[in-house]
Amino acid sequence: MDESLRERVMVRLERCVGCRSCELACRVAHSQSGTLWGAVMEEPKPRRRIFVEQAAESPAPFLCRHCEDAPCVRCCPTGALRFDETSGLVAYAVDRCIGCHACVMACPFGVVQPGRGDLFVVKCDRCEGRDRPACVEACPTRALVLETAFLVDRRRRAVGRFVEAARLDISEADLMAAGSAQSP
Amino acid sequence: MLLTKAEIEARTITEDGQVFLQKAAQDGLETVWDRYQAQKPQCGFCELGLSCRNCSMGPCRIDPFGEGPQRGVCGADADIIVARNLGRMIAAGAASHSDHGRDLVEVLRKVGEGHAPGYTIRSEEKLKKVAAEFGIAADGKTPADLAVELAHAMEEEFGTRKKALTFLGRVPEKRRAIWDKLGITPRGIDRETSEMMHRTHMGVDNDWQSLLLHGLRNALSDGWGGSFIATEVSDILFGIPQPVPSEVNLGVLKENQVNIVLHGHNPIVSEMIYEAAQDPELLALASEKGAEGINLAGLCCTGNELLMRRGIPMAGNHLMTELALSTGLVDMMIVDYQCIMPALGEIATCYHTLMISTSDKAKFPHMAHHEFHPETAQSKARELVRMAVENYERRLPAKVLPAPNTPTRMMAGFSVEAILGALGGSPAPLIEAIKSGAVQGAVGVVGCNNPKIRQDFGHVTLTRHLIENDILVVDTGCAAVAHAKAGLKVPEAAALAGPGLQQVCKSLGIPPVLHMGSCVDNVRILDLAAALANALGTDISDLPLAAAAPEWYSEKAVSIACYAVASGIFTVLGTPPPIFGSPKIVKLLTEDIEGLLGASFAVEPDPEKAAARIEQHIRQKRKALGL
Numbered sequence: 070m071d072e073s074l075r076e077r078v079m080v081r082l083e084r085c086v087g088c089r090s091c092e093l094a095c096r097v098a099h100s101q102s103g104t105l106w107g108a109v110m111e112e113p114k115p116r117r118r119i120f121v122e123q124a125a126e127s128p129a130p131f132l133c134r135h136c137e138d139a140p141c142v143r144c145c146p147t148g149a150l151r152f153d154e155t156s157g158l159v160a161y162a163v164d165r166c167i168g169c170h171a172c173v174m175a176c177p178f179g180v181v182q183p184g185r186g187d188l189f190v191v192k193c194d195r196c197e198g199r200d201r202p203a204c205v206e207a208c209p210t211r212a213l214v215l216e217t218a219f220l221v222d223r224r225r226r227a228v229g230r231f232v233e234a235a236r237l238d239i240s241e242a243d244l245m246a247a248g249s250a251q252s253p
Numbered sequence: 254m255l256l257t258k259a260e261i262e263a264r265t266i267t268e269d270g271q272v273f274l275q276k277a278a279q280d281g282l283e284t285v286w287d288r289y290q291a292q293k294p295q296c297g298f299c300e301l302g303l304s305c306r307n308c309s310m311g312p313c314r315i316d317p318f319g320e321g322p323q324r325g326v327c328g329a330d331a332d333i334i335v336a337r338n339l340g341r342m343i344a345a346g347a348a349s350h351s352d353h354g355r356d357l358v359e360v361l362r363k364v365g366e367g368h369a370p371g372y373t374i375r376s377e378e379k380l381k382k383v384a385a386e387f388g389i390a391a392d393g394k395t396p397a398d399l400a401v402e403l404a405h406a407m408e409e410e411f412g413t414r415k416k417a418l419t420f421l422g423r424v425p426e427k428r429r430a431i432w433d434k435l436g437i438t439p440r441g442i443d444r445e446t447s448e449m450m451h452r453t454h455m456g457v458d459n460d461w462q463s464l465l466l467h468g469l470r471n472a473l474s475d476g477w478g479g480s481f482i483a484t485e486v487s488d489i490l491f492g493i494p495q496p497v498p499s500e501v502n503l504g505v506l507k508e509n510q511v512n513i514v515l516h517g518h519n520p521i522v523s524e525m526i527y528e529a530a531q532d533p534e535l536l537a538l539a540s541e542k543g544a545e546g547i548n549l550a551g552l553c554c555t556g557n558e559l560l561m562r563r564g565i566p567m568a569g570n571h572l573m574t575e576l577a578l579s580t581g582l583v584d585m586m587i588v589d590y591q592c593i594m595p596a597l598g599e600i601a602t603c604y605h606t607l608m609i610s611t612s613d614k615a616k617f618p619h620m621a622h623h624e625f626h627p628e629t630a631q632s633k634a635r636e637l638v639r640m641a642v643e644n645y646e647r648r649l650p651a652k653v654l655p656a657p658n659t660p661t662r663m664m665a666g667f668s669v670e671a672i673l674g675a676l677g678g679s680p681a682p683l684i685e686a687i688k689s690g691a692v693q694g695a696v697g698v699v700g701c702n703n704p705k706i707r708q709d710f711g712h713v714t715l716t717r718h719l720i721e722n723d724i725l726v727v728d729t730g731c732a733a734v735a736h737a738k739a740g741l742k743v744p745e746a747a748a749l750a751g752p753g754l755q756q757v758c759k760s761l762g763i764p765p766v767l768h769m770g771s772c773v774d775n776v777r778i779l780d781l782a783a784a785l786a787n788a789l790g791t792d793i794s795d796l797p798l799a800a801a802a803p804e805w806y807s808e809k810a811v812s813i814a815c816y817a818v819a820s821g822i823f824t825v826l827g828t829p830p831p832i833f834g835s836p837k838i839v840k841l842l843t844e845d846i847e848g849l850l851g852a853s854f855a856v857e858p859d860p861e862k863a864a865a866r867i868e869q870h871i872r873q874k875r876k877a878l879g880l
């Protein structure tokens with residue numbers, strides 16, 4: 070991957086146990102004190118940019134996908150939200166924002182939040198200044214991973230499935246139905 | 254996985270610890286530090302005390318930032334959940350100490366009844382003194398009769414019939430009045446723990462303040478009840494500690510001797526092992542096997558108990574328990590209960606070490622279980638020592654690494670009786686030294702190790718600062734072992750103290766950091782504080798005293814901290830307790846409680862800042878006393 074591009078956060082949904090550690094870590098990463106014990110005492114309270122919802126029987130973390138052709142960017146009248154070619158992220162410039170919240174309505178994932186007094190809009194900034202985002206570091210089951218790791222993991226598991234199915238001489242579908250350790 | 258120098262140094266300040274962290278890594282062991290890394294990140298809800306799994310409508314979590322759920326399924330809010338969780342931690346800690354105390358009472362009774370061969374009454378003086386406190390006249394009775402009667406009276410303390418525990422007789426009047434007014438005078442020992450479990454069941458006590466008050470009462474039932482009994486009965490059975498020289502660190506394990514390491518908390522087993530290790534027949538067997546003797550060494554508080562009374566050297570504290578095995582020199586490790594990591598048995602499988610569990614209530618994977626009972630302890634101890642001696646030949650030379658450093662000298666054995674003895678029989682000279690300012694005050698630095706804190710750094714840094722500022726340090730438990738390893742427990746360490754304390758230590762020939770024993774022996778500190786307050790006709794909270802637990806980890810430590818504060822001693826914790834999910838509870842415990850009890854908690858992970866806070870507190874107390 071190009072050096073200047075910043076890897077986005079990918080979700081391995083099947084691994085999420087709904088512990089909400091990512092939510093806490095995101096708030097701490099966007100707090101004044103930078104510590105959990107300090108963050109809970111702060112006013113205004115630091116906001117999270119990731120949301121763990123119960124979706125279709127499963128806990129599911131939602132965060133900004135940093136879409137390349139983003140609905141929020143398209144609808145932003147001031148250019149406050151724009152796709153930054155260098156980082157590959159949807160960037161937000163608060164000084165251009167008028168707080169119309171068109172983006173809030175446009176985001177298909179509901180991950181752009183209206184600010185409450187202190188900020189116009191709150192959304193994932195992919196943890197500015199951090200190599201590994203706070204949510205990725207915090208996730209105990211590694212449900213949240215960066216793009217490269219995500220792709221490598223998917224490829225290796227796929228090969229693992231082929232090999233295991235071949236060894237057992239069954240179809241891949243049967244292998245998955247039997248609950249293989251190599252399930253995606 | 255091998256560790257870099259920086260990684261090793263971040264884990265421990267100890268020389269032996271650093272050597273054996275690398276050895277353990279080379280041997281492929283997974284240690285407590287590795288497991289801690291693997292657990293990271295730890296759950297923030299639990300860190301804040303905001304998760305509840307007290308019933309099966311849950312588990313529930315409260316969002317500390319106010320957006321998500323603010324109530325559990327039952328309706329409990331953050332304050333209720335934090336208070337209930339803290340209450341249960343106290344109950345678990347108090348239960349542990351108190352159950353340990355009860356085991357000693359059982360031995361006391363069996364000694365009296367003649368059913369505990371090998372055990373005896375080592376301190377008739379203390380037996381008589383304590384019996385008198387329980388209203389049992391000694392006249393004409395044999396020590397055996399007295400032991401049975403006292404044991405019976407103590408058994409009653411565990412039940413429900415008392416209005417107040419007997420040892421409250423030692424508590425200053427003013428303190429008793431505060432407890433009565435707040436309704437936290439401890440009644441039966443087990444009663445308070447049992448009541449805490451009841452109150453924290455769904456749908457019982459849902460007032461966070463009343464839960465916390467009962468928490469204090471529960472902790473007091475440990476401090477002035479269960480732990481107090483444990484210490485006093487240990488003294489009756491095994492003798493009152495007197496100053497004794499010894500040594501500490503992994504260098505105490507001898508290459509040419511049979512090494513038996515004793516780990517846990519209760520002296521009942523280890524005292525019998527101590528006796529058996531003197532047996533000429535077993536010593537002869539050892540020399541037959543090519544060993545130059547049988548070497549006992551301690552870990553954690555079982556170690557402290559033996560150190561205090563017999564001068565047995567210490568191999569280390571809590572975080573050294575796994576590394577001790579990595580020397581390859583431990584022929585047998587015998588454990589009783591508490592603070593014994595369940596990982597130990599598996600680690601020992603890498604070596605020739607025999608792992609022995611001894612308590613009917615504490616079993617561990619990969620350990621052979623040899624249950625001790627008072628009736629058969631003597632013969633059991635001989636059997637185990639024999640096994641250890643026979644195991645000496647099975648050492649694996651390729652896996653042996655004797656500690657490269659020599660053991661550090663230390664002095665232990667400072668019971669209240671020994672301290673008063675050193676002072677010439679009364680607390681008056683200590684009071685004079687405090688009045689003159691030569692000794693500014695005294696601080697109990699106690700508690701565990703915790704892999705979240707660089708091993709021993711919290712203890713040693715805090716204590717060095719305190720003694721430099723003429724504050725006498727008394728210590729117990731793993732903190733005491735940390736100080737000993739750092740060389741602070743020899744009379745020559747007086748040179749590290751401020752001018753006033755230095756002079757006092759030199760004139761009495763004592764170190765500036767006094768080893769008062771195991772974790773149940775924190776009651777010796779309470780006892781001494783109460784004696785000072787009584788001698789001055791005042792309350793404990795008026796004295797220039799403080800306590801600190803810089804590296805605490807256990808539920809027992811929570812109970813200890815709570816009974817210290819409830820007894821009027823300002824207490825600083827190094828690791829944040831799981832209460833920060835309730836700003837109200839944090840404010841109560843760190844500020845408002847001062848108005849009720851004359852003491853409060855503080856949380857300060859930085860030991861230098863903790864020292865500054867304690868010094869400031871001591872200055873305030875001195876000023877209030879007009880000193």
Ligand code: SF4
Pocket residue numbers: 141144145146147148149150165166167168169170171172173189190
């Ligand atoms: S709220 Fe701000 S960022 Fe969102 S669409 Fe409006 S101007 Fe653009």
Ligand code: SF4
Pocket residue numbers: 078094095098117118119132133192193194195196197202203204205
């Ligand atoms: S990448 Fe950073 S800002 Fe975005 S959701 Fe994760 S923690 Fe929050």
Ligand code: SF4
Pocket residue numbers: 084085086087088089090091092121128130207208209210211212213
């Ligand atoms: S931290 Fe990971 S497992 Fe926990 S809720 Fe977030 S994504 Fe799911």
Ligand code: SF4
Pocket residue numbers: 305306307308309310311312313324325326327328329334455
């Ligand atoms: S007691 Fe209340 S808060 Fe706790 S698990 Fe049950 S419903 Fe949830």
